[in-house]
Amino acid sequence: MQIGWIQLRDFRNYRTLSWSPSPKLNVLTGPNAQGKTNLLEALGFLLTGRSFRTSHLAEVPFWGTAAVAVTGELHRLDGTVTVRRALERLENGAWRSEGAGCSWARAVAFGWHDVEILNGVPALRRNFLDGVAARLYPSHRAALVRFRQILARRNSVLQRGGADAAAQLGPWDEQFAAVGMELVDRRRRATAALQTEISRIYPCLAGECHKIELSYRCSVGEAAEPAALFAALERHRREELRRGQTIVGPHRDDVLVELDGADARVFGSRGQQRLLALALRLAELLPITEATGTSPVLLLDDALSELDPSVRDNVLREIEAAEQVFLTTPEPLPVAAGGRWAIHAGGLAAA
Ligand SMILES: Nc1ncnc2c1ncn2[C@@H]1O[C@H](COP(=O)(O)OP(=O)(O)OP(=O)(O)O)[C@@H](O)[C@H]1O
Ligand SMILES: [Mg+2]
Structure with a gap:
């Protein structure tokens, strides 16, 4: 376009x-x-x-x-x-x-602050991936808003505590698990789409052979069913009540970026991190073109x-x-x- x-x-x-x-x-x-x-x-x-x-x-x-x-x-x-x-x-x-x-x-936008996708806190990588997922799958943004609302409600029950907290969490837990795994599924698909493209693009930009590996790190491992997240909430219930916050779910996930087998966040040079950030943006172009029918x-x-x-x-x-x-x-x-x-x-x- x-x-x-x-x-x-x-x-x-x-x-x-x-x-x-x-x-x-x-x-x-x-x-x-x-x-x-x-x-x-x-x-x-x-x-x-x-x-x-x-x-x-x-x-x-x-x-x-x-x-x-x-x-x-x-x-x-x-x-x-x-x-x-x-x-x-x-x-x-x-x-x-x-x-x-x-x-x-x-629009796919790259700015100098994008290097923080590589070297910043996990929230920045989640935001990046949610942006990609939203451009690929238009319902992702609405699900994200819904998830944040459920998370806030759940956290306020956990903060209040009290004898009936566990009972009050019940309905929220089910929704949290359903919408949470919906987000995880789209983030995983977005990661896979980026992986294919960045494997080609990064070596082209760097002008030499490199192996790039992106892996979505999920708090329920490889599981894909809402039941797995629901069970994880139950397992962590006591700890969550003690801390007054939700400690498992997609709001805690991360994306590992490995360059030739080493974590790019820890071992990448600034130039490599910057080039990886640019390559991640360019890696969006083809998947978006396929999803929307125009580049x-x-x-x-x-x-x-x-x-x-x-x-x-x-x-x-x-x-x-x-x-x-x-x-x-x-x-x-x-x-x-x-x-x-x-x-x-x-x-x-x-x-
Ligand atoms: N809401 C606003 N109203 C008027 N001017 C603004 C507003 N927001 C930012 N500016 C001004 O716009 C100017 C240009 O900003 P911009 O970030 O586009 O510069 P740039 O050409 O990209 O510069 P650089 O090469 O430093 O990146 C700045 O001087 C800034 O103060
Ligand atoms: Mg500028």
């Missing part, structure tokens, strides 16, 4: 912008703090109605304004859709996101920094195969195809 054109009003440091990008590679260049990442964020917002940078919508409107509008046209082989999105400030000061999306629009838009923020010149060339070669790509860099790049754009103070011009 491709973004044919986009218009912004009061999105971050863009007062107004009207832009028709190249259908292939777009290189966005400019000094620091001019609006390169903001523009990627706006493209992602058009496609998904979300920011890949923040969950606080109030950060997005140009300072002091009461509304944001993002409109654009999306193309794929069998049609064109105009998408209109808006953020509006309510009387109580909260921000509301408005507008209908497009069922096949997907996602790729938003790469500063994806080439800290990489060797030969690895940079490999990355550029790899992304040539993608459909529409937006790549920010502080310095101009010697790329032949696509569009080159200069970003300055919330404005854009052909470079």
